Structures are given as C-alpha cells and as structure tokens.
Amino acid sequence: EVQLVESGGDLIQPGGSLRLSCAASGFTVSSNYMGWVRQAPGKGLEWVSFISGGGSTDYADSVKGRFTISRDNSKNTLYFQMNSLRVEDTAVYYCGKILSDSNGWYQFDHWGQGTLVTVSS
Amino acid sequence: DIQMTQSPSTLSASVGDRVTITCRASQSINSWLAWYQQKPGKAPKLLIYKASSLESGVPSRFSGSGSGTEFTLTISSLQPDDFTTYYCQQYHRYSPYSFGQGTKVEIK
Numbered sequence: 001e002v003q004l005v006e007s008g009g010d011l012i013q014p015g016g017s018l019r020l021s022c023a024a025s026g027f028t029v030s031s032n033y034m035g036w037v038r039q040a041p042g043k044g045l046e047w048v049s050f051i052s053g054g055g056s057t058d059y060a061d062s063v064k065g066r067f068t069i070s071r072d073n074s075k076n077t078l079y080f081q082m083n084s085l086r087v088e089d090t091a092v093y094y095c096g097k098i099l100s101d102s103n104g105w106y107q108f109d110h111w112g113q114g115t116l117v118t119v120s121s
Numbered sequence: 122d123i124q125m126t127q128s129p130s131t132l133s134a135s136v137g138d139r140v141t142i143t144c145r146a147s148q149s150i151n152s153w154l155a156w157y158q159q160k161p162g163k164a165p166k167l168l169i170y171k172a173s174s175l176e177s178g179v180p181s182r183f184s185g186s187g188s189g190t191e192f193t194l195t196i197s198s199l200q201p202d203d204f205t206t207y208y209c210q211q212y213h214r215y216s217p218y219s220f221g222q223g224t225k226v227e228i229k
Binding site: 046 | 153155157159163164165166167170171176208210212214217218219220221222223
C-alpha cells in the first residue's frame, strides 16, 4: 500500500528557513516523479515543485530560487528546503506521487496528509 | 503558462441531483486533465484522470468528459458524501501544472 507521511511544518518568522520531509512506503521514491502542492488557508491548490525519477526538477515562479526539492534514496524520503520564507508562503504543504511512464508524467495519484507551515512574526 | 478556470465557484444542489462542473483551459491541453475531490482538512483525492478515465475505487456516479480546452465533471446522482470541493488540474507536458480555483458543492 502506498503511503506518504509529511513532517516538518512549523511556525517560522519571515526570512527564516524550514525543511519539510515526506516519508514514502509501498513504492520507491527514486523511480517516480514526486511533487509538492500547497494550499493557503481557505484557498485553492497551488502546484509548487516536482522532481523526476532522473532527478530533474521544476518549480513554480512563486518559489523559484528560494525552495529546493530533493530526495534521499536510502531513506525513501522526499524533502523540500524552504528558504527566505514570506508571509504568503503560509499554507498546508502536501507531497504527492505523480503517475509517470516512459512517455511522460501525469496526475497526482497519491497524496500525503499535509503539513502546516505558518510564516508570521 | 496554462490557466484553468472552473465554474461555478459554488453550486447548490440536493441529494439525488445531477450536477456538472466545468473547467476551461486557456489553451489546448488535449486530454491531460484530472479531477480531484477534497474534503475539509484532508488531502485531495483523485477521481478522474486523462479527462474521462475513472480512478479505481471511485463510484461510477462520477464521470468526466471533454478535450482540448473544455471539460466537465458530472455527478449523476448526488450523495451526502459528495458535498465538498472539487478541483481540476491540467498536466500538459509543456506547461507547469495548474489547478482550477475549485468548486464547492453545497446543500441547497
């Protein structure tokens, strides 16, 4: 059974840094596309980043240059390093497994439960 | 980047009603569209992928259609568990992922 468990969310001051973790089980992170989606309080879903099985990465313009997606294959865990945090980064952050094959990448087919990041002074 | 526009933002309906939610893309995405259901405080749940394919385990009252720039999610007979929020998402290869703004289905 596929499971994703996020952790690391916290209350952090503007300008600070935080690292989110997403521990996976039931599949191999390094063989799949994985991504992060966030949801500000009372708002809709916003895609922020993904990493391919080969290690290619992509980011939404809103986080490019500040956030970094990575993984630890030995721990089967996805990470999201968030630097220079802003008030507008406040959100629940979800990690997700992205369905993919040799032709490309597709929809999120499994999601974690989310972890709350609050950026406030 | 491709923008996704959902309508309506809120939909009032009764148990047993047939409801339709529309999602429009700012440019053609072929059939690269998914629909998710999200309940308060929970992660999204995949319902439909590739515009019209039903995810395993999802009740058959949910269906999707469309291609190009216009898509619909239909619930054929609304059940009490279906009163929540729905999002579309495009995953066209040559554009960053993007979601619609969501449609809340509420009890009339």
